[in-house]
Amino acid sequence: MITKYSKYILLTIAVSLGSCSKFLDVVPSEVVTEDKVWANINTVNGVLAHLYSKLPTGLDGNGQYISDQACSTDEAIFHWYAGSGSEQYNLGAWNSENNPLGNWEDRYQDIRKANIFLEKIATVPIPAEQSSKYAVLIPQYVAEARFLRALFYFELFKRYGAVPLITRSLDYTDQGQYSVARNSTEEVVDFIVKECNEVAGQLPEHHPDAELGRANKGAALALAARTLLYAASPLFNGNTKYAGVVNRDGKVLFPQTYSKEKWLRAAEAAKKVLDLDYKLFSSSDPISSYEKLFFTRDWQETILPYNHPNTKMIEQYHLPYGGAFRGWSHYSPLQELVDSYEMKNGKPITDPSSGYVTTGTWSGTMVGADGTGSSVTLTNISNRYKDRDPRLYATISFQNSMWAAARTKVPIRLAWWGSGQAYGTNGWPMQGGGTTSISGYTIRKWCDPSVDIGNWYTSPDARRNYPIFRLAEFYLAYAEALNEYNGKPTAEAFQAINAVRARVSMPALPILASDQTLEGFRKRVQNENRVEFAFEAHRFWDVRRWLIAETVDNGPVHGMNSRPSAEELKATGLDVNSQEAGLAVFYKAVPLQTRVFQTRHYLMPIPITELDVNRQLVQNYGW
Template sequence: MNPADIAGNQVSRNSVDEVVAFISSECDAAAAGLPLSYSETPEELGRITKGAALALKARTLLYAASPLFNGNPLYANVKNSDGKALFNTTYDKEKWKKAADAAKAVIDLGVYKLYSPSPENPVNNYAQLFYTREYNETILPYTFGDNNTFESNYLPNGQPYKGNGKMSVTQEMVDAYETATGYPITDPASGYTTAGSWNGQMWDGLKQANVTNISNMYKNRDPRFYASIFFQYSVWRTAVITRPVKLAWFGANGGNLSDGWPKNGTNCESGYNWRKWCSPNVDRNANTGNAARNYPIIRLAEMYLNYAEAMNEYLAAPDASVYAAINTVRKRVSMPDLPIITTDAGKDGMRKRIQNERRVEFAFENHRFWDVRRWLIAKTVDNGPVHGLNARPTQAELESTGLPTTSEAAGVAVFYKVVILQNRVFKDNHYLMPIPQSEIDRDPNLVQNYGW
């Protein structure tokens, strides 16, 4: 290659603000030429719409307004060789207003609505979104053929369920779900307790089913909890699978009767499995049925919560529009309206509420990874021990119960102890990924991100 051609391709980095402006302008230009929907040409469903382009713009502007990119002094010295600063270290409140306006523009299109197929059943009302091919709430879907891959991967790995239990859920995630009162479990008014157990009914994916000996840890929680997580003695398709989920240690030969961690080739370590995404229309025992689902890359609930977050940050204190946006999402699962506790009336308190609402509403949808980074809280929440339940007790623990050590009762007796699963490390340089050295070798004008 001619050296002059090489030099022409060696460009310097644009600033974050320039990149955001470019993405926004491209989304606007695309939106201008795209249809609102493909309702008249159903064979085109899944293609990019006006709403998808505007929703991508809204997400971009929200990220740009967030602390990672808006006034973050950490990146003050990340500059091109000519001295051009790539990160604006001056906080600009108006970026939040732009993000709020962009989210509201999507909402105001009037072509999307929260999916609500079973409003009388808040657990099912939420759960169906994730195993149904729907285009009412989903703004930007990833479409793929009917399949039972999710069920194969995520259902518990015990014999009746015939999944692989590949995803663990941390205790921190479980604890993020409020009780049905709307109070966080750390608030005495929530009614939360870890003592004792209860009997009653629980949605098994197809109908209400009787359950027994459920820990009070899981009593009266946000309906999204029951739609999203398998826990000890929860139930699934009880017309066929007649016993509950058993994630506690149980059985000889490494706990071989447990539905949890002990199975070779599986990954459940925490005493919790994913339930979200699993379709009750799939029968793994009979090896029949498929789910016709989309993966919602962007959905309307995000636009409501984007608007709530952006306006809360823009205003001195949350106003009626902030509460209305977040409560629209909460109403789908019959959760009480905010404000509830005194701190909900202030910016800081409402920020915590909105951040937690995103955590539970978008659980296992690939939002949390990016949210904790753009909020600059990853060094707090992803740095240190993460926890689960005692699904793999020691022999000494089992013996201390005085029960047969291979019995279900012995495993359950020591199961509800919270234990450390991992010790994670998150440093300041982890907020942004490094530019690969191979790219810098090709283009020496590219400056490396902070700390790499």
């Protein structure tokens, strides 16, 4: 949109797709023109396929590892090398000229492609023998493209708030067309929701298996519901910090009056999703009922998936280093995330009556503890990990936990002692390069227990998708919106949050007296979102819309003491090369990084290059 962007980029990308390979066999790519693309329904199908390739995903590297968003909040730290996008965010070292997660230009390019598609699709000649087929498909294609355009606008909205709404392809040779002011956040929200509601009835409720991953009715209603939930949240609902962000003609871009009714709209939209025929995924035991959702191609809870290629790379990047695991453990979950998982009695570990203790160890059996759904014997587990929410065990590996491997089963050892790897620890600090886990934890979520990295060529690749929308989100959205609208949780709000908790056998709320208050239930919903969607790229946005990032993403973050100094080990009086010495100093929280989050960071700055091109644009607060 705002950038100089040739319409021919769309065409050269589109015709490179597999669906157009036969066409390219006879037409060199350098002579493909706009007229030729829009004269062939097969190449037009490729244009739509290219739009789908731009769906947002919470897994980076084409589905190989968790996103920078998960490492730019209080979930994890990426420690493999310095200078990553997440490190820039965590240190506050990003701005309008350098924003690794900004995506302004790319999203407007995607929107332009969608606009061109919508303008051209009606003119595409259809062979007579295919006329009845495309009489049905073309209206559906139009609905899909409108949905995708709305989703691209939501991606801009959650980053920048008020953005220009462009619903036609602009002439890139006419610079006057690019002088466009920002629409207000309410206009952007209304546009997204209107588009979704209108196309929902034109999209199929479900696609055949061969077309899973295409937009359906549920996806349209889900996008509307998520958008309205964000719009009702404190970031966008009467945030007086943004009073001075106005267009050059004085137009107010962020509503300055809080509206309770926005929560009602969000609740009603979430309920529409809940009334569809999706259901929460479940399996044989509480751990598996959650865990298996993330290494299978699930279609019962997942409303819209991003289907990543089959791969073993998630296991490679996330599993512990060395031994039977052979992972790289590039990512370290933070103690703050571990501490957010409740006890199995439903009480936070900070509650004095929860039963949480940090001293001593536990040995016993646990069903699903190694990812297979079978009963597994665990030994010498710190009591701090005993009797916790099953989602902890499905999401994070800790000292002496287990993980299935085709060749052998051994405990995961993330404490460090002696010279590291030579002494049997999976927490080995590498020399002259990256390093394995620095927090005493590794990521288990997303990993498939049938994958054996040590037998790379014979072990199967995992088949998984990233759920852009899944049903659990809308149970929690419904609960949150009802609580905020009514000033306290209602019976329906409890039913909604308890549906998500019941999947993993967590006890129903209310449990504490505070659960029945506005503030107490709000904390419950926020924490339920945190543990349910860990490493799914939700938390980064949630803490912003809730206006709590200045607390949770500011200051030191912690892990276990998995990098003790030689002096610490020596001070134990034990053999410094023994596991006993490493464990003697391991179980204490130590700071890993001091993070910076300022008030201006809640919204991203419009890129300075866009402000230079389009003089109608005004900058966001604080930038």
